[in-house]
Amino acid sequence: MIRVGIVGATGYSGVELIRLLAGHPHVQVANLYSSSAEGEALDSVLPHVQHVSLPQLSAIDAEQMSAANDVVFLATPAGVSAELSPELLKRGARVIDLSGDFRLESGEVYRQWYKREPAPGEWLDRAVYGLAEWNAAQVAGAQLVANPGCYPTAALLALIPLAQSGWVNPRSWIVDAKSGVSGAGRGVSLGVHFSEINDSIHAYKVAQHQHTPEIEQELSKKGGVEHVVQFTPHLVPMTRGILVTAYGQLERAVTTDEVHQLYRSAYEGKPFVRLRKPGSHPRTKEVYGSNYCDISVHVDERTGRVIVLSVIDNMVKGAAGQAVQNMNLMFGWPEATGLPLVPLFP
Ligand SMILES: NC(=O)C1=CN([C@@H]2O[C@H](COP(=O)(O)OP(=O)(O)OC[C@H]3O[C@@H](n4cnc5c(N)ncnc54)[C@H](OP(=O)(O)O)[C@@H]3O)[C@@H](O)[C@H]2O)C=CC1
Ligand SMILES: CC(=O)N[C@@H](CCC(=O)OP(=O)(O)O)C(=O)O
Secondary structure (H helix, E strand, C coil): CEEEEEECCCCHHHHHHHHHHCCCCCEEEEEEECCCCCCCCHHHHCHHHCCCCCCCEECCCHHHHHHHCCEEEECCCCCHHHHHHHHHHHCCCCEEECCCCCCCCCHHHHHHHHCCCCCCHHHHHHCEECCHHHHHHHHHCCCEEECCCHHHHHHHHHHHHHHHHCCECCCCEEEEEEECHHHHCCCCCHHHCHHHHCCCCEECCCCCCCHHHHHHHHHHHHHCCCCCEEEEEEECCCCCCEEEEEEEEECCCCCHHHHHHHHHHHCCCCCCEEECCCCCCCCHHHHCCCCCEEEEEEEECCCCEEEEEEEECCCHHHHHHHHHHHHHHHCCCCCCCCCCCCCCCC
16 A cells, blocks of 8 residues: 545545545555645545545645655645645655646746746656656656646547647647536635526636646647647536537548547557547536546538547546546556546436
8 A cells, every 4th residue: 555645635636536545445545734724634624525534634744745655646726836846856755746837848838827936947847747648658757747737638638649640730729628617626716606607608718728838738749840729718507527629620631530540549548538439429427527538539521620529527537537547657556546437427
């Protein structure tokens, strides 16, 4: 058994980590850390974990955290990990960061999109981008894994095979995405007020969302040329789930079946990518509570566009589930260890 510590356990991704790790055969949730509820039991904040055997919430202390855990998950807002992770890493800890602090290779790009100070460059250089399906070997040897953002996970799994094919104009990508409200975390604000978001849908951060450079960075790395993405997120009145509808302009004539075959080869043997029938319409409900990303491809011969649909549960494949998948790779266990294989339905 390895000892796992979680920072931000009172938040949505942190408590989702607890749900998943409680069923993991090689893990003991040894330490939970909180910046606001030190000394309390987690079930006093979140009663749904009553009867789950968990340690009390402890204060954040890099020395203790490094000594008392084999791996530390940071499920904290942007900016926390940039300061805390170097302190943990210096002391030899292994870290899986669910925030955006180590995903962007350039500190300058981070400063521009996150509007805050980046982590020190020496540590940014050491982070491995934890898109498990594409970076498994690097994740296995990493001390610091930057768990991908929720929208980038759905977008990159949908687009990397095509980015590598050279069939699509790399500057033509349009990624339209819709997210459930849990993506915004547990903090309360007018932006997630029930009476203002229910029965309604809206776009936000048009041309300004911090996941734009993350998607572009990874598509460009995998595609071998610069890729440019027009990314528009929307908030929809549901709790979990992301649907990405992505469009690219084809530079050669290909059929839906050829694109489907490309994806079949790309994701063969990957336990969490389920390629759906060509021309089908995956629904967020079909991956709810699971670590799957379901993908379908379509070619519109009239417009010369390829359209890729992908769905994930933002809390699982988009956050905690992918983090557990990365932990499995880091410790040499099969990728799917401890992760639920049947979504919650309906
Ligand atoms: N929700 C989602 O779908 C996804 C979230 N993420 C990322 O994961 C991270 C966590 O998100 P989420 O769980 O939604 O957020 P929440 O707001 O639900 O939880 C964040 C937790 O972080 C802790 N925290 C707040 N401030 C500090 C601080 N200064 N120092 C230490 N801990 C602090 C809080 O716990 P306490 O008060 O106990 O310290 C809080 O419960 C974010 O970076 C987010 O962007 C990534 C992908 C998807
Ligand atoms: C619905 C909703 O508000 N979603 C969040 C996604 C949070 C996230 O994953 O952002 P990080 O890059 O900081 O991890 C958003 O759009 O900002």
